[in-house]
Amino acid sequence: MEKLVIEGGKRLQGRVAASGSKNAALPILAACLLAEGTSVIRNVPRLSDVEILLAILRELGCRVERRADGAVEIEVKDESNSTASYELVTKMRASVCVLGPLIGRRRTARVSMPGGCVIGVRPIDLHEKGLSALGARMSLDHGYLVAEVPPGGLQGTDVFLGGAFGSSVTGTTNVLAAAVYANGTTVIESAACEPEVVDLADMLVRMGAKIEGIGSPRLTIEGVKTLKGVEHTIIPDRIEAGTFLAGAAITRGDVTVTGCRPDHLRAATHTLREMGMHLEIGKDTIRAKHPETPLKPVDLTTLVYPGFPTDLQAQFMAALCVADGISVVTEKIYPDRFMHVPELLRMGAELRKTGSTVVVHGVPHLVGAPVRASDLRASAALILAGCAAWGDTEVHEIHHVDRGYERIEEKLNGLGAGIQRVK
Ligand code: EPZ
Numbered sequence: 108m109e110k111l112v113i114e115g116g117k118r119l120q121g122r123v124a125a126s127g128s129k130n131a132a133l134p135i136l137a138a139c140l141l142a143e144g145t146s147v148i149r150n151v152p153r154l155s156d157v158e159i160l161l162a163i164l165r166e167l168g169c170r171v172e173r174r175a176d177g178a179v180e181i182e183v184k185d186e187s188n189s190t191a192s193y194e195l196v197t198k199m200r201a202s203v204c205v206l207g208p209l210i211g212r213r214r215t216a217r218v219s220m221p222g223g224c225v226i227g228v229r230p231i232d233l234h235e236k237g238l239s240a241l242g243a244r245m246s247l248d249h250g251y252l253v254a255e256v257p258p259g260g261l262q263g264t265d266v267f268l269g270g271a272f273g274s275s276v277t278g279t280t281n282v283l284a285a286a287v288y289a290n291g292t293t294v295i296e297s298a299a300c301e302p303e304v305v306d307l308a309d310m311l312v313r314m315g316a317k318i319e320g321i322g323s324p325r326l327t328i329e330g331v332k333t334l335k336g337v338e339h340t341i342i343p344d345r346i347e348a349g350t351f352l353a354g355a356a357i358t359r360g361d362v363t364v365t366g367c368r369p370d371h372l373r374a375a376t377h378t379l380r381e382m383g384m385h386l387e388i389g390k391d392t393i394r395a396k397h398p399e400t401p402l403k404p405v406d407l408t409t410l411v412y413p414g415f416p417t418d419l420q421a422q423f424m425a426a427l428c429v430a431d432g433i434s435v436v437t438e439k440i441y442p443d444r445f446m447h448v449p450e451l452l453r454m455g456a457e458l459r460k461t462g463s464t465v466v467v468h469g470v471p472h473l474v475g476a477p478v479r480a481s482d483l484r485a486s487a488a489l490i491l492a493g494c495a496a497w498g499d500t501e502v503h504e505i506h507h508v509d510r511g512y513e514r515i516e517e518k519l520n521g522l523g524a525g526i527q528r529v530k
Pocket of ligand 1: 201276417
């Protein structure tokens with residue numbers, strides 16, 4: 108097992124480049140199953156989650172190569188195996204992203220049911236509802252989700268994907284990836300509007316799909332007969348960028364994230380301003396500078412895009428632990444996404460959790476401690492807290508963070524952190 112040993116009392120200062128978005132890369136790489144010929148996907152982050160998905164694509168008959176320039180080449184060579192194995196899918200639940208493309212293109216799929224994870228049960232009822240509405244016959248067979256499409260193919264229809272939480276990101280990407288080959292017109296009502304869904308839709312259109320309403324909660328898709336491989340560059344990772352900006356807040360630093368999309372981070376930059384951070388926003392850069400006076404408390408509620416992203420909740424809670432006052436953090440997307448709370452308490456934070464709300468009483472500083480990573484974003488929050496805390500912190504089970512952050516200690520050390528990865 109590896110751990111990170113983090114020196115405390117550091118200010119994060121300087122410039123750091125955003126990597127490609129993990130949550131755009133996963134559905135986009137999966138969607139290459141839909142295309143004839145070769146697709147070249149650029150700006151694909153080097154993450155364990157991405158490697159698992161590429162292994163699944165190989166299992167599904169694709170030639171997958173990571174080129175020297177970092178781009179990933181995907182060519183569908185053999186469409187005879189449409190089973191995504193338990194061994195691989197349980198390593199990364201987002202492998203469910205291959206379901207829509209398989210159903211759309213091959214009219215059959217066998218994908219192991221994704222495991223849950225620490226942030227929640229992670230149901231896929233909306234995925235099934237949408238794909239069934241298009242005509243896929245879904246069943247559960249020994250832990251595998253099995254889908255069969257009648258000989259006539261998928262039929263376009265109206266699909267409502269709104270759930271108790273607003274919409275589903277990968278539910279939308281799965282239904283969208285199937286609908287591009289359906290006969291006739293499909294309208295997806297209450298589609299997710301996250302930038303990662305937009306990035307996928309943009310690529311599908313360039314492959315030859317007909318999609319209207321991209322970026323809105325209503326997507327209209329006209330089925331086509333074939334899609335061709337294209338070159339596509341993944342959008343920058345807004346969550347990684349937001350994580351570094353939260354790091355500037357908690358460590359009283361001054362961080363500029365380069366190669367990012369400020370328009371994807373409006374909720375986060377608005378919140379940083381509310382906390383008193385000085386923001387300078389350029390075309391593809393965001394600078395967050397601590398005001399040298401204590402951070403102000405804020406009330407923060409996670410919502411679907413363009414609301415405040417659940418994937419930044421833990422990182423911003425860590426920063427609010429050292430704000431001057433009382434903040435209220437409410438999690439509306441994953442009500443249990445508070446694995447970071449007991450660990451932050453070990454570092455001297457004053458937090459009171461009631462249901463899906465945490466009241467944060469700001470303290471002057473945190474104190475380093477051995478802590479345990481759990482979900483991807485909670486791990487990032489603990490690393491940031493460790494940089495700011497007095498004394499050293501050890502973050503154990505660090506494989507969680509490698510799933511979603513490319514070389515995080517290298518990037519943070521480039522900003523002045525003192526982090527060592529220890530076997
Ligand atoms: C995507 O997960 C992201 N993952 C998550 O990021 C992110 O937290 C989440 O969207 C919300 O923004 C990827 O894109 C690979 P959802 P996804 O379906 O698509 C409920 C990270 O840290 N729901 O939008 O699985 C669900 O339980 C990860 O990078 C249903 O009830 O999320 C949740 O409460 C973590 N039924 C809410 O909807 C369904 O069929 C939003 O889930 C599907 C979801």
